[in-house]
Amino acid sequence: xxxAIDVGGAHTxxxxxxxxxxxxxxxxxxxxxxxxxxxxxxxxxxxxxxxxPDTVAVVTDLDRRxxxxxxxxxxxxxxxxxxxxxxxADWPAAARxxxxxxTATVAGGSALTGRAPGPLDExxxxxxxxxxxxxxVSVFALCAAGAPARPGPELAAATVVARTAxxxxxxxxxxxxxxxxxxxxxxxxxxxxxxxxxxxxxADCRAALRSAGVTAPLFFARDDGGLVVAExxxxxxxxxxxxxxxxxxxxxxxRTGHERAVVVxxxxxxxxxxxxxxxEPERTAGPVPGPFGVxxxxxxxxxxxxxxxxxxxxxxxxxxxxxxPGAPVVHTGGGGDVIGAPPADPAERTARLTDAARHAxxxxxxxxxxxxxxxxxxxxxxxxxxxxxxxxxxxCVAAGADPATVRVDSLLQSPVAYLPAGVHRVTVRAAxxxxxxxxx
Numbered sequence: 001x002x003x004a005i006d007v008g009g010a011h012t013x014x015x016x017x018x019x020x021x022x023x024x025x026x027x028x029x030x031x032x033x034x035x036x037x038x039x040x041x042x043x044x045x046x047x048x049x050x051x052x053p054d055t056v057a058v059v060t061d062l063d064r065r066x067x068x069x070x071x072x073x074x075x076x077x078x079x080x081x082x083x084x085x086x087x088x089a090d091w092p093a094a095a096r097x098x099x100x101x102x103t104a105t106v107a108g109g110s111a112l113t114g115r116a117p118g119p120l121d122e123x124x125x126x127x128x129x130x131x132x133x134x135x136x137v138s139v140f141a142l143c144a145a146g147a148p149a150r151p152g153p154e155l156a157a158a159t160v161v162a163r164t165a166x167x168x169x170x171x172x173x174x175x176x177x178x179x180x181x182x183x184x185x186x187x188x189x190x191x192x193x194x195x196x197x198x199x200x201x202x203a204d205c206r207a208a209l210r211s212a213g214v215t216a217p218l219f220f221a222r223d224d225g226g227l228v229v230a231e232x233x234x235x236x237x238x239x240x241x242x243x244x245x246x247x248x249x250x251x252x253x254x255r256t257g258h259e260r261a262v263v264v265x266x267x268x269x270x271x272x273x274x275x276x277x278x279x280e281p282e283r284t285a286g287p288v289p290g291p292f293g294v295x296x297x298x299x300x301x302x303x304x305x306x307x308x309x310x311x312x313x314x315x316x317x318x319x320x321x322x323x324x325p326g327a328p329v330v331h332t333g334g335g336g337d338v339i340g341a342p343p344a345d346p347a348e349r350t351a352r353l354t355d356a357a358r359h360a361x362x363x364x365x366x367x368x369x370x371x372x373x374x375x376x377x378x379x380x381x382x383x384x385x386x387x388x389x390x391x392x393x394x395x396c397v398a399a400g401a402d403p404a405t406v407r408v409d410s411l412l413q414s415p416v417a418y419l420p421a422g423v424h425r426v427t428v429r430a431a432x433x434x435x436x437x438x439x440x
Contacts, residue, residue, distance in 0.1 A: 002434075003053035003214065004361035005039055006354070007031060007060040008244060010268035011334050012038040014046050015357040016053065023361075024050055028353045035060060035201060039208035049214075054436030056214060057360040058205055059221040062197065062241035062291060069193040070139050072101040073132035075161075076185060077108040077120060077153050078145035087143075087185060095292040099193045102137060104128040108153045109145030112179060112372045112416065113423055120153050126164045133165035140170045141192040143185040147174035149372040169195050176236060176298075179372055179416075179425060183287045183297040190291050191238035198237035202230045219400055219434055223300045224281065225250045225359060226366025227434055229400025239298065241291045244356055245272040246281050246301045247363075251355030252332040253279050254362075261327050262320045264313055266335030273304045273316045275324055282323075299368065310340035332356075364431040365401035366409075367392060371426045372416065385413060385426065392428035401432030 001024065006013045008031060016025040027045035031038050039058075076087045083089070087103040088096065106128070108120035129140070140161050144153040151174035158170050171192040177184030206218060220233040221243035233240055249263035259279040265272045275282045281301035290296035304320065306312040317329050331341040332355045344352060369392040375381035389408050396406045409429045416423045 001049070001051045001053040002055050002057070002361045003049075003216070004057040004059065004357040004359075005042060006244065006247065006356040006360065007035050007038045007058065007064065008267065008334075009064055011353055012042040013354040013357040014042040015354050015361045016046065016049060017358070017361040021362045023358065026350065026354050026357075028350060033065065034204065035064075036204040036208040039205055040211060043208075043212045043214070053214060053216045055219060055434045056209060056216050057219040057221060057227055057363065057434070059243050059247045059356050059360050060201070061244045062194070067194075067197045069099045070196055071135070071137045072099055072139050072141065072189060072193050073129070073137045074101050074103045074141045074143070074185070074189045074192075075125060075128065075157065076103070076105045076143050076145075076181075077125075077157055078105060078181065079107065079109075080105055085182070088189060090182065090295060091186070092293040095294050098292055099189070101189065102128075102132050102135065108157070109147070110150040110153060112146050112149045112419055113374055120156050122156075122160050125157055125160050129161045129164040129168075133168070138165065138168045139192045139195060140165070140168050141173075141185075141189040142170060143173035143181070143188050145181055146372075147172075147184070148179045148370060149374065171195070176238065178297040178370055180287070180297060183295060186294050187238055187290070187296040187298055190294055190296065191236060194237040194241065194291070195234065198234045202234055206230070217400065217434070217436060219365070221247050221360050221363070222366060223298070224283070224366065225363060226431065227360065227363050227400065228365060228367070229434070232399045238291065238296070242300070242303070245274060245303050247356035247359045248332040249274055249276055249281060249330075249355075250279060250363075251357070251359035252330045252352070254359065255351055255355060256328075256330050258328050258330055260324060261330045262317050262324065263330045263332060264317060264339070264341070266308065266313075266331065266333040266339050266341065268335065269308065271306050271308050271313055271316070271335065271339060273306075273313070273320055274301055275320050275327075277324070308335055308338050310338075313339045365396060365399050365434050366429065366431045367395045367399050369395060369426075369428040369430070372423065373426055374423050376422060381422075381424065385411065388426045388428050392430040396430040396432050400434055402435040403432075406430055406432035
């Protein structure tokens with residue numbers, strides 16, 4: 001059995017499925033301010049479970065309630081740059097107001113070819129870390145130039161921070177972002193800032209589940225609808241700040257049989273639309289505004305948002321249908337009446353409200369690895385590609401997948417045009433079934 005809970009702004013839905021994906025029980029309840037209350041309330045509505053679930057997946061968005069981020073220290077490990085290109089210089093004013101950050105640039109890092117411009121300036125890094133520690137900062141984000149090709153400088157820097165600021169939480173950019181320095185740095189800073197949100201979310205969900213006698217491993221949905229285990233989510237929360245629409249869209253596709261569609265997710269305050277191709281949401285190809293409006297390049301689903309009105313929805317769907325001519329429009333969420341969606345009987349309304357949870361109850365663990373490799377020839381390139389596959393599979397297991405089920409879904413490899421011959425960007429997606437058992 002697999003249990004999934006979708007905690008939205010107005011409603012919370014729970015779905016229990018068996019190992020074939022068949023729904024065994026489902027319930028919808030009104031949401032409350034605290035996520036623990038929402039979980040307890042919907043489990044009470046679900047009633048006694050026919051069997052203990054093997055796994056539990058939670059879907060919820062960061063913007064469901066206001067979050068106060070802790071102060072942050074951001075270190076760029078690279079040669080000095082113009083002040084206009086300094087760490088966090090492109091952040092919107094509102095984001096800088098919400099996330100107070102100390103920043104520094106220290107010498108070190110490498111080029112994407114792997115060539116090091118110079119050693120890490122450990123003395124400067126230790127001095128900055130000590131200053132941040134004295135100021136009460138215990139959350140650090142480290143981003144080194146060239147880290148997707150050579151993560152060593154970041155690992156060395158993490159050792160310095162751990163020695164200088166004992167107990168500090170550290171996010172490393174090579175685990176998170178894309179080759180581009182600025183977007184990767186932004187994503188790493190956001191990841192560090194969101195750690196306390198993820199810790200609280202995990203703790204509240206676990207407490208609520210255990211109060212109901214549910215002790216199965218806890219998973220959270222990523223923005224693309226894949227799952228990661230709670231401990232992985234706590235370390236990489238920036239990957240799961242807005243999963244609700246992708247999960248709802250994929251659940252609606254499975255419900256209606258339309259894997260190529262424009263999906264309209266009508267929520268409590270706004271409407272969100274996206275395009276599905278072969279059951280997968282279209283993904284961003286470059287930097288886009290992420291949490292708090294900060295530009296990141298995480299390959300998140302392309303979600304178009306608008307006011308909750310029929311006129312807005314008509315405009316948005318017309319624009320998206322131009323990208324998938326002839327595709328149907330599929331509705332999900334609880335606000336269909338407001339936007340003029342086709343009438344829904346009680347069963348259809350419940351189905352729309354439970355789409356996201358239904359998808360999460362059958363979803364796989366999923367990770368994506370983005371690396372830059374340098375090879376002198378075809379034989380070495382093949383070896384490095386095999387190593388990248390192995391890294392992705394290992395990361396998928398760390399994300400909670402059953403080792404016996406992990407597989408590489410895709411591998412994209414392309415030369416980096418602006419760098420010398422032999423430098424390639426490699427993106428590997430791996431997935432596997434969530435591992436059940438006792439909560440970890």
